[in-house]
Amino acid sequence: MLLWPLLPVALRIPSPQQLREVNHELQALNDSLDQQVAERTEQLQESENRLQHVIRLSPSVVYCLHPIDNDLLPFKVDFISEKITEISGYTPEEWYRHETLWGERLHPDDAQQAIENMQRLIQQGQLTHEYQFRHKNGEFRWIRDELIVDYDDQHQVIEVFGAWDDITDYKQTESELRLAATTFDSMQAVMITDAEANILRVNKAFSEITGFAAKEVIGHNSGILKSDRQDDDAYQQFWEQLWRQGRYEGEFWNRKKNGEVYPVWQNITAVRDNNGQISHFVSVFSNISDKKAQEMEIQALAYYDTLTKLPNRRLLLNRMEQELKAARRHGLFGAIIFLDLDDFKLLNDSAGHLVGDELLIKVAERIGLHLRTEDTPARLGGDEFLVLLQANQDSVEQASEQAMLIAERMQQELNKPYILNGVPMHFTPSIGISLYPEGNANASELIQQADTAMYRSKSRGKNSISFFNKNMQRAADHRIKIESQLRTAFQQNQFELYFQPQLCADGRCEGVEALIRWRHPQRGLLAPSAFIGIAEQSDLIVMIDRWVMKAACLQLKAWRDSGFSHEYLAVNVSSRQLRQEDFVEQVEDILAETGADPRALMFEITENIFIDKVEQAGKTIRCLNDLGIRFSLDNFGTGYSSLCYLKKMPFHQLKIDRQFVADILTDGNDVAIVEIIIAMANKLNMQVIAEGVQTQTQLDVLLDKGCRLYQGYYFSPPLSVEDFVGYVEKLRT
Template sequence: MLVEDDPGDANLVRQMLRVSGETRFSVTWVVTLTEAGQRLRAETFEVVLLDLSLPDSTGLATVQACRQVNSVLPIIVLTGHDDVGFALQAIEAGAQDYLVKGSFDEDALIRAIRYAISRASLEHNLAETGTQLRTLINAMPDIVCFKDGEGRWLEANDFDLKLFQLDGVDYRGKKDSELAAYQDFYRDAFLGGEASDEEAWRAEKMVRGEEIIPRPDGMALVFDIIKVPLFNPDGSRKGLVVVGRDITERKRAEERLNLASHVFDTTGEGIAVTDMHANIVAVNPAFTKITGYSEAEALGQNPRILKSGRQDKGFYIDFWRELIARGEWRGELWNKRKNGDIYPQWSTVSAIRNEAGENTSYVAVFSDMTEVQRAQARADQLAWRDPLTGLANRALFLRQVEQTLVSAKREKHFAVVLLIDLDRFKEINEARGLAVGDALLKAVAERFAVLLHEDDLLARLDSDEFAVLLPRLRTSHEAAAREALAVAEKLRTALRDSIEIDGEAMHVEASIGIVLLPDSPEELAVDVVRQADMALARAKAEGGARSMFFEAAMGEKAKSRFQLETELRAAIAGEQLRLYLQRQVDATGKQVGAEALVRWQHPVRGLVPPGAFIPLAEASDLIVAIDQWMMAAVCRLLARLDSEGRALRIAVNISPRHFQQASFVADVRHHLLVSGADPTHLVLEVTEGLMIGDINDVVVKMAALSAMGIHFSIDDFGTGYSSLAYIKRLPIHELKIDKSFIQDAATDQNDAALVETIVAVARHLHLQVVAEGVETQAQADLLNSYGNVIHQGYLYGRPEPVDIWLQHLDGN
């Protein structure tokens, strides 16, 4: 299209194009910019010859107007100005070429047109190629970035921009250090990248390395980065190409592979890998250690080289059937080492399958069970046998008695249990030492054993306590009793001859309790042993060195006691225990603390007083369970009081049996942690008798609990093992004067002097004093005259259920 308002110039151009012999031009002539715009929108042209002096437009604005209509069509400017500066402005405005009217011929014109069309075509192709290349680069899941010789970003693909969250950021022309200001989260990554850029330029060759790039979710990525430096012919820096691939998963896979390889090489379990035909292709060091076959000896072999012959053909048929069907087999195998030793192993064999579900290989993981089985045998020995004598222990004896009870009831015959205690053994043990005592016990066991039948069972139940079970005696009660007494006397007679230990003759006698069984259909083994124990106690009470039968009358009191013990055990589990509290007040009568007490609400007997069940509990493990219940209840109460803003110290009694347990400190810590109670409000009352035992253990436990803030009080002070030495050693905070001193203190000068002395001692040792059993005002006045003493007793209130105590606390 020719845009020219001068007909002469237009005809001249048309004439030049018409005479061209090689190329035929189709020329559309318009005289205004407006008409040119209309024709450009409606038709397709290859080039525009544009005059810059038109009726409706002049100068460079004419080029710009054409460009707005068509941004890619080549434009050749025709002008009468022979001005290089103006020509450059026209080209910058969008023209492809510049011709001065009157200064060009047909060859120059045709050459300019051909050049403009070719250049436009080339630019179009380059643009398309660039678009395709950018599309390709943007589609890559890799970092692609181009930088100039100063390290400024020129181009980056979408992956790179998204990785560093540079979407919408004008990144071009900026260095990494400048981009770090935009994305502070990636600051270290940007600065590290800039440093490695410098290394690439200095190396003057492609460099490769790994770089860590953080992610907002906390999962850092690892990239394999390649940097290619580019240089100008003069050696100056031209640019840098950066390409990076995310190798995070590959690194993790390598780590897993390295870990698996490390486990394979270092695990204590043997591992063998076979191909689909069960030929060994890999073994680990543990395989060699267990089987004795080296790796070279095992590779290529079938696992049958380990076959011991212990399992028959049917076993292996079942083995392969399960392995093929389920893909795994687990169980015990008996295999043979290279040296011929047969050993048990626990094996897991797994099938490795391909994507089609076909078995391609097998992996066997196994452990040598030899030591495990030896340990089990040793454990069984410890569980059922006395380690000193090798005789049956209490657990095995009770089990055999239980079985004998069943058979005796079914077959209607009698059996007998003899409980034997060596008289004066404790004196010999203390005088001669434990080694001599142990030797004596083994000698006694040997003498007893030779006198018994093969079916009889001899056991050692305790230090010097033996037991004998005669499982099959006569069907007549009288005949069975005579036979039992005969055996008992035979055993006692065997001890009349001295026993020589280390050249010294030892003389011992024995007391024996005898019980016939069964006595009743509901009788248990523990009942039988308890009855034998009562008979033994009666024999020792009558002077020892004799045998005594259990009689029904002898057991009535014990049965009643046992019944109460059984019910108490059920009471602890059945929520029949109740928490009671008794107030502790200061000289003004204000409540400053309380003592927690336990009561038993029996469903039939009603409220059972503590004197009826606490001694029973203290004689067994039940006192520990009661302590635990009380500790939990008190800690919950303390936490409640703290949360309600009325914190108060509460004292709870701790039995020596519970305190002496290894888990005592952990138990207390557990209750405090579960309840959320403040340890500084908990007071543990212990008795002086606790100090008679292992004083070092007492010190350690008290110190640990005291460090938590727990206070200790010595209950019933002055009635037992009173010693200023242990008071000085232990972290004690409080002395509790027994009510037996308070009862007559107001009228008895001796008791008053004792109380005054205890208060004075406590004052000098900076200990708090609590007086129990304050029942009269005279007693209270006397205590107040001695100084700061906390009162507890009926004068201020009896022990009351926790709910009522809380109501009174509200009222107070």
Template sequence: MSLILSVSVFIRLIAMIWALHLWYRVRDWRIGFLGAMVALMALRQSLTLSKKGLGWPPQLSSGMDEIPGLAVSVLALLSIIFLGRMISDERRRSSELIAANQELENQIVRRHKAEDKLLTLSQAIEQSPESIFITNAEAEIEYVNAAFIRNTGYSMEEALGENPRILKSGKTSAETYTHLWDNLSQGKPWQGELYNRRKDNSECIEWSIISPVRESSGKISHYVAINQDITEKKQTEAKINHLAYYNSLTDLPNRTLLMERLNRTLGLLERDENKGALFLVNIDRFKNINDARGHTLGDALLKMLGKRLSELLYDSGTVAHLASDEFAILVPELGLQLEQARHRALIISGKILDAIRQPITIDNEEIHVTASLGITIFPEPYDDEGTILRRADTALHRAKESGRNQSAFFETDMSESAEQRYLIERELRHAVANGELRLFIQPQVDKYGKLVGAEALVRWQHPERGLVPPGVFIPVAEESDLILDVGDWVLSEALQLMAKGDMAGHPFHLAVNLSPRQFRQTNFIPWLKDLLNLTGADPNHLTLEVTEGLVIENINEVIARMSEIAALGVHFSIDDFGTGYSSLSYLKRLPVHELKIDRSFIQDAPVNESDAALVETILAVAEHMHLKVVAEGVETEEQAAFLNARADVIHQGYLYGKPEPMDIWFERWFGEPLA
């Protein structure tokens, strides 16, 4: 075989291998076809050699007859290489086209997401409950949302192109607008309150946030404003603030506002070396009116009194309503000298008392009231508002103790009295907690002197001052919550005493005073039931003494509570009958078993026609209503004879026995010690 033949076979083999390699890589039918053609050519050459019977190695010849085959082999190899390159380029371009197409699809997806986001943002702005509008750099409105249209009353056509000043009410301060534009001119957002006006001229308060919008270059092209209507919120805040500083009934300043103004006035007077006065005004016996005629009339009376005091004072001071029946009047600048200030304060107090004494007509009914006044001049050294108020309150107590319907200036000795009341209250709390209270019993007898019952009374065994009478500490207890603790203690001790008497074979009736505050406690009735069960005392032997004022206030509720207690077997007695507001129409509706005549009527009844007539009237009422009568304060035989001559009356007083400790009383009347 010639050299040309060998080269031809080699080239064909290379072409076939390259073609197979390319076909494997690109998997293209054209490459596979050329490779197959080359393989057939190589096979044909091998068959030709076999037919000639040539062995290996071939014999040398000129090989000229193999030149065409060699050329075809070379051409096939070149074709395969070219075709492979062409297919590779085509695949590369196809890959680039696929990548470009993928990027385009990604861009479309991103654009759709951006459009969705923009749509969501647009919907959020359009559906926002807050008023939103956008202006250009010249402050011309270019966009308003639905809330803006709804809240302002302007349509979109009316708002577009307008300046936001169409919302201006004229009530926003110039300082606010100055601060607003200072911020916006510096490219900063601004927020604050604006007092705006709607299309229908109604006003509103809005919390506004205005922000500049910048272009990519940094230049401000627009402004966006978000306005929240806070009118109702501000009105609510104003109402809450008003309630915090003004009395809800009379709309006068309350204690909090009075103390603030008193503190401010004190500073001004100290600076100017001037004098002022604080008056505390308490309506005399207002509770009786409230109890007798109801809270509606009482409230109307307080309103009219507050108005009358305000008109009296004009703008020269402050009239405050501190409590149900208590007012305060603060008058500054009464003079540089103390005597001058006292003289002017006395003149003012006279005018106050005269104004209150004038009759007041409510529902065609003429009502007459009086008042007690406590006055203090200030400032004094080291004064503060609390000290000033305490001095006026001390003076008020002195005025009330002196007979009411008058005024009293604070004097130094009054401070000592106030300190004494504070000391009693503090020590009484300790006494209740540490068992210093004692139960005393005073007998009640019939006209023959036979024991028919008794009254439970409380005494205070002070570790230093000895036995303290009730007149000293009961008024202090009634002014505080201590009356509840004292009342509960007395009733508990009384029921235990009754139970011991029953166990000893000496049952007796026992009367216990019940304070109005104790009776009104929501848990009083369940507590009483539990106490009766716990002690085992017979409720039929218990009488609760209540005052007329209690049974007249909220009559329906009182009747219901008294009836529930009476259903247990407990009796009720009207204490000090005739000293308060007595109404037979009320009395006949109450589950009352007994009337108790006050000692003030008994003392002079035998010698005083008026007192005698009052006692006889009470006895007649009791007989007509089938009620028992207890006469309190029977101290002489003449008083006892006066009563016995007119009715079957139960007697209670020193003539038959003073209050004694319960164990001594029990042994005296039953002849044996208390177990």
């Protein structure tokens, strides 16, 4: 049944056109509202972005929090700016999670007052207080905390807004100003200037020291005190440090009103304003003329070593003469312990003198650990130390036992690792002992005896202790004699090169090693074992190394010019040579002077290049390799080699040490080592050569293991130039 006919006649139904018009108006209104909402949203977003930007740029930490209960402590952090991480060490997330963080990190001296202040904040509505807060790294920082409370209609806390500022530097400045005020009337001169060093105030002591009355300097620049004892660079460095670090302490030379120049020791502190900018300088200084005079007198005496602070040779000799007199007078016996560090020169050459000095200081400290108060430790120079043990023993035997006990304790202490440049290193001492009184020997002679005993320790393998006897003196005399004769040998051209062939498995001469010989006028032809050890104890080894390289290059050029050639000429290069900063330039000079082809050179180096400064050695090796020079690693497997360095450095050849070859028939371990070396060399595309081959049986085993290059007396001893050429020609025919 239709109902619409029953509706009142007055009710009119809009036409479709009217409905469309109404709908259009509603749509327009809706679009307008949407646009207004979008514009307001954009404005709000821009406002929020500006607020966030301001918060990020603010030097203060901005935060808001609300109490968990009616009391303000503990509280829950609702928002805290990122700056909090810099000031407290804790991230905003940590502050959000830990409700008790603030109270737990307060300084014990400030905690109670700070907590009471926070509790009063609810009634007061706002608060500014200062306290110390423990940073996450454990350091206490001074904080200025400003808070304001937002209440509801019932005066209940809705939120608390606050700002944190780190005022540690301000507190430091405040403390320094208080200190300056305290010291202003002290016996030291006090001068306060502005940031441009214009004098604002001085105390009475200033006038007494400088001769200037206050009215004569106030308003003038502090340069009025400047003398000519420091140059402009010194003043520039002084001001740069003062502005960079905010403080300076040191010695300066000033000029008095009457023109007199005098030394002062001054402490200058920069004072900063609330913005952290330097506003003033406070200088406190005193005249140290008397002190300087005393220092100069002490320096003139020169009784102590400046590096280790131990007595030096002069003071030691003085005390030794006194001890000798007392020992002879009372019939007592004592001892002298001479100590020298093993391989110290290698450390100096490789790591530098600063590290060497650091080691010497540590050694000096350790030497004193096991001495009695009546004993005297001293540094003679370099890495040589001496200990004078007081003569208080009734017999030579007792003095000997006591000296040995103390020497062993020192040896054990010095054998412990040293941390140098952050790296643990090991060094050992060679120790010599002489007893006194010994006949009519004076102090210098006793030191010489102990020195001779020390060299005996070195010849026994280092890190050992030896007592002086007459045989040692004869050995020392021999060493001095050989060193003198070596210097003469250079002047008279007594050195020669001998050559030992290096053969392939098919009997062909692949290369040759150059070896030095000494044509001694009385003793005949000497092998290196007769003189190299002595040369290494002096600067002669550097001269010998350079002579060998130049002579080898001259011979190489002569052979090539005559048409006599082989794959390479091997020359031994010491680690000391390789670590010389100008070694590459030395080699280039020799090559240029001799005309030798670097591609025909093979440098043999030992594994002790891996002891220290490997990167520097590696750089030198690579530079020489770029010239065309090849490298052989000698004595492989006996020392310090690292497979990592072996992989990184351009080695062409590995040399199996003669000690592995000597026992290859009887020692299974040596066989295994040889197999490993050969296999590793093959994998790394390196040649392998075995040195010290003396029998056919050794050769057969090496052939069986895959070695294809050999050197040793089984084939040929080192030969003169003429004999070597004849030997090779015979092989070729």
